[in-house]
Amino acid sequence: MEYRAPKGTNDFFPPRSTTLRRAISAMSTVLEAYGFEPLETPIFEETPLFVRTIGDATDVVQKEMYTFKDKGDRSITLRPEGTAGAVRAYVENHLDQLAISRLFYVGPMFRYERPQAGRYRQFHQLGAEIFGESHPLVDVEVIDLFLAMCTTVGLTGLSVTLNSVGCAECRPAYAQKLQEMLKDAPLCETCKARLQSNPMRVLDCKNGDCRSLTREVPTLVECLCSACAEYHKAVQSGLEAMGIPYTNDPRLVRGLDYYTRTAFEILIPGKEGAQNAVGGGGRYDRLVEQLGGRPTPAIGFAIGLERLQLLMEQQNVTRFTGRPRPVYFLASSEAGQRVAMTIAGPLRRAGVPVTVDLSGGNFKKQFKNASRANARVAVILGDDELTRSEVAIKDMDTQQQQVVPLDQAAERIRSLHEQGASGPAPAAPGRE
Ligand code: AMP
Numbered sequence: 001m002e003y004r005a006p007k008g009t010n011d012f013f014p015p016r017s018t019t020l021r022r023a024i025s026a027m028s029t030v031l032e033a034y035g036f037e038p039l040e041t042p043i044f045e046e047t048p049l050f051v052r053t054i055g056d057a058t059d060v061v062q063k064e065m066y067t068f069k070d071k072g073d074r075s076i077t078l079r080p081e082g083t084a085g086a087v088r089a090y091v092e093n094h095l096d097q098l099a100i101s102r103l104f105y106v107g108p109m110f111r112y113e114r115p116q117a118g119r120y121r122q123f124h125q126l127g128a129e130i131f132g133e134s135h136p137l138v139d140v141e142v143i144d145l146f147l148a149m150c151t152t153v154g155l156t157g158l159s160v161t162l163n164s165v166g167c168a169e170c171r172p173a174y175a176q177k178l179q180e181m182l183k184d185a186p187l188c189e190t191c192k193a194r195l196q197s198n199p200m201r202v203l204d205c206k207n208g209d210c211r212s213l214t215r216e217v218p219t220l221v222e223c224l225c226s227a228c229a230e231y232h233k234a235v236q237s238g239l240e241a242m243g244i245p246y247t248n249d250p251r252l253v254r255g256l257d258y259y260t261r262t263a264f265e266i267l268i269p270g271k272e273g274a275q276n277a278v279g280g281g282g283r284y285d286r287l288v289e290q291l292g293g294r295p296t297p298a299i300g301f302a303i304g305l306e307r308l309q310l311l312m313e314q315q316n317v318t319r320f321t322g323r324p325r326p327v328y329f330l331a332s333s334e335a336g337q338r339v340a341m342t343i344a345g346p347l348r349r350a351g352v353p354v355t356v357d358l359s360g361g362n363f364k365k366q367f368k369n370a371s372r373a374n375a376r377v378a379v380i381l382g383d384d385e386l387t388r389s390e391v392a393i394k395d396m397d398t399q400q401q402q403v404v405p406l407d408q409a410a411e412r413i414r415s416l417h418e419q420g421a422s423g424p425a426p427a428a429p430g431r432e
Contacts, residue, residue: 023308026320028104037100041086042085045088049084065078083287105126105127127303130300132298153319155308157269160266163263163264164229177223179195182213188207260286278303326355337356339386344356347414363382377413
């Protein structure tokens with residue numbers, strides 16, 4: 001029997017996994033500069049958490065959740081997104097009392113979607129949430145942060161789309177208006193159903209006929225209550241003051257129910273339609289209260305890491321690519337292997353990647369292994385060297401070899417290694 005990864009899932013292995021790990025680390029540094037601290041929540045939660053927060057009429061809840069009964073007969077769902085769990089954790093652990101307000105997380109999310117390029121059933125998000133801040137400049141700060149994270153991984157040309165989805169005061173009235181105006185319109189079957197359950201979603205249907213039918217209806221942003229309208233204006237002028245270009249998109253409603261006011265997406269340049277967002281987010285001022293906390297305004301966003309990576313590849317970002325080039329120890333005897341391990345330990349603790357060849361093969365074979373590992377430096381511990389308490393150190397790029405006393409080996413290896421710690425992609429397997 002042949003085993004394959006489940007449909008819609010991916011294995012990440014070097015060099016892609018290395019690139020992604022480094023990109024996440026660079027983005028985490030940016031997040032820390034904006035005052036964020038890490039949060040870990042479970043990969044599964046009790047199902048009602050998602051139904052309640054995301055909304056039972058949304059695609060995510062209706063069609064896409066991985067829900068199952070556990071052995072204790074509880075309904076459990078693999079998280080389809082990170083905000084619900086973050087808010088639950090914020091309320092349950094009284095993080096407001098600990099003055100913790102800016103959190104970020106990285107991890108897998110699960111949605112039963114039709115897999116295609118940029119859309120998977122298990123995918124990864126880096127999400128960030130801010131609790132307890134309601135100033136429109138916080139929304140600007142969040143968009144600025146998102147862009148800063150993209151810049152730090154070398155992406156260029158991303159664009160910001162912005163909308164306001166109103167609040168509990170103006171949105172229901174608008175939804176009702178939409179239902180009335182479109183009740184006899186020949187919308188697609190999905191939109192007809194949505195018009196009853198989740199009318200706002202009709203606006204972001206990709207079907208051309210639906211788009212022209214909805215073109216004439218007033219947009220929510222034109223029907224905002226005065227507080228929301230003023231807020232939206234303040235966000236826009238804040239973006240302008242920061243010199244952040246953006247486009248207003250009145251059709252941007254985003255799939256989840258919990259958003260209020262600001263909604264935004266960061267779009268991939270030159271890509272139209274589905275899977276064109278590297279991420280998005282928005283404000284959710286009612287959610288903390290809905291989950292039993294004190295009324296707490298909040299805003300967050302999530303970056304899709306697979307999309308981020310695809311984009312880095314498309315834009316030929318190479319700053320995170322390249323595998324570390326190890327220092328490679330070759331030994332011809334057990335005594336030599338033991339000496340190798342003794343020198344390797346302190347080097348590794350100092351951050352130098354080291355491989356000790358314990359294959360017991362002859363030096364020709366071990367050199368071949370060193371080449372395949374793309375070693376920068378080879379350290380040879382043969383019988384002759386051992387008797388003289390020496391090692392031979394070979395620069396694998398220049399092929400120059402030097403012999404140094406054992407007690408100076410670590411220092412010499414380290415300085416050679418530092419002259420070319422990471423290099424081009426590894427040598428093809430089998431290269432001499
Ligand atoms: P959402 O939580 O739906 O707002 O999605 C935020 C971001 O996560 C999107 O812009 C995508 O980059 C990414 N994303 C959402 N769903 C998927 C999926 N099924 N596969 C890959 N990435 C996804």
